[in-house]
Amino acid sequence: MLDSRLTIIDIAREAGVSSATVSRVLSKHPNVSALTASRVRAVVDKYGYQPNSIARGLQQRQSHVLGIIMPDIKHPYYAGIFSAAQREAEGAGSVVQLYRLEYNGSVTEEFIRRLIERRLDGTLLTGGFIESPNARELPIVLDRLRQYMPIVTIGPEIPGFECARVWPDLPNGVRRAVDLLAELGHKRIAFIGATTDTRSVGEREQGFREGCERLGIEAILYNESIHNPAKGEESAVRLLDGLPRNRWPTAVMVINDLMALGVLKGLRTLGLTVPDDMAVVGCDNQFFSAFTDPPLTTLNLNAEELGRLAMRQLIGGTGDLSVNAPEPIVVDPGLIIRESCGTRRRMAQMLAAEPALEAV
């Protein structure tokens, strides 16, 4: 019969050895004779003994637990990051805990307390709350957290706080999308962005503005505070309603694919055909993006790659991450050209001319 509160000592007694020996066997210490080892193992198996990782963690001062902080695991972008990060951690024998921090939340003293008291081996942070330029306390709080564990972010640089991080080159990616639309003949493009003052928003906008400017394209900006399909639908309608027909854009770029999904519906509702009446380009490349009507041209942010790389940094981290932050890893977002942006013929030309593009 199994006993759930068996300890190493019970096993030791039963096997006629000391607890130290049992410990050695269990942690595969080399200096233990094959005979005793097998005898110990027999007892372990007989009682179904399982070592207690809590006690082990206390002794070794590492929990083999990694924290992941993000706003919303239901968002496919974050789900992608989390999934890949979990997988990576699992491969290294660690386990991940999710700490939710709402979109409009901030990294407070109070919040990091929860992480510190858990004595995590490290933390992966991602979300708008590490991107806000006027979060004065952020570097201070993170510095405090770092005294306890290494930190990796998926986000832009945090002024006053250096750490390992991974981030897509958003301005460049968006610029590339603008280039594509320009090539396809568009002269007036709208960008449905966000009112939020975060870098991930700012960088997209920046890429859009610069891209348009460079090519002499008229840029129209429209911002929304919340980003879901419903808001996307609404924003498409409002954007066009707010403009005289002769100033309508012929193409619209959308801050993410969730929004773009709604935008597509909004345009349908208005009786517009995509891409003939209006080209649409998204950003994220979610699982549904190849299945919208029409399939969505989008920027591939590669959430899973971001998650994987970030977690790898965290695990491989020597701990001196705190002293010398390594160079940030910049991931280049590939443009995924589908049908929502326009004719296939032009696509083919583009593909031939520009090897950096990805076709799907």
Next chain:
Amino acid sequence: MLDSRLTIIDIAREAGVSSATVSRVLSKHPNVSALTASRVRAVVDKYGYQPNSIARGLQQRQSHVLGIIMPDIKHPYYAGIFSAAQREAEGAGSVVQLYRLEYNGSVTEEFIRRLIERRLDGTLLTGGFIESPNARELPIVLDRLRQYMPIVTIGPEIPGFECARVWPDLPNGVRRAVDLLAELGHKRIAFIGATTDTRSVGEREQGFREGCERLGIEAILYNESIHNPAKGEESAVRLLDGLPRNRWPTAVMVINDLMALGVLKGLRTLGLTVPDDMAVVGCDNQFFSAFTDPPLTTLNLNAEELGRLAMRQLIGGTGDLSVNAPEPIVVDPGLIIRESCGTRRRMAQMLAAEPALEAV
């Protein structure tokens, strides 16, 4: 200056009290004078001391950590469960760890070792691996796990293993969808299901079969082993290709919305119009389902509700869960009627006649 390895003893010394007193202050024990309490707090704040929950866990024999086992957090259904469960756990001061177990995996001795050694306070299990009828070892392995912690499942009954569980009434839900299609005049309906031999598949099929039989509707079954949008697209084409035109169904039900998303695309590719040429009904009600073209009529499984309820069971669990399993909580899936199933006029009639339906 903060020291990251401060212990309760250091605080005690500095405050001129014993470690026991510090402990009492920190855990808000009543029997401690206001004066000493404030003196201790001052020192705690001064040094930014954070108690170590690992040590606490060792002493109290509870980790305040809950495990969640599921196949794929990227799947919006599981993301919904996880998200709600995490929120619920957080509300109770616990934290969740994700343990991935692939769709085609099984709950092995080896796998539960990982949970046991973490000394979790409980485990929430969901996924096909607890639904397979011929997993002979499953009850044995779970019994073993239960010696260490309470278990809750989101799934059908596991023969030979009673525990708290939450599950939607799939047969009934699907039957209701069939009823709707029958009311809309369909006489031949296809079901795009799964080859997998799990209860969540079987119950859907059963509901479909019974629903059709009862109403004298011709039922066509088509099964797919993998369920993603791409497979959905493929299956729509194959289903129809395999049938002479005069035996085509006029409506198709799909095992989940992810598949349905692909089915919609497949039908578009074939030049068919939904719902005029073919009605479509999904299952899951994901975030994108209201934004497909046309918006998808679907069964609302309410993943978040499932996750919330399950986690609540786990947290509220007295531990005698192992002895007397409570009645399973059966959640009734509401039918969400959108445009993919047919005319709005008929919908209105249905809604008036059947108050159990949800309109969105």
Next chain:
DNA sequence: TTGTACGCGTTATCAG
């Protein structure tokens, strides 16, 4: 190769 004994950081018990 094996055993002894201490420490990891807390809480709980029992005196005072």
Next chain:
DNA sequence: CTGATAACGCGTACAA
């Protein structure tokens, strides 16, 4: 109300 002290379950010097 407060303080010693013994657990909690394991790893690891150090000694044998």
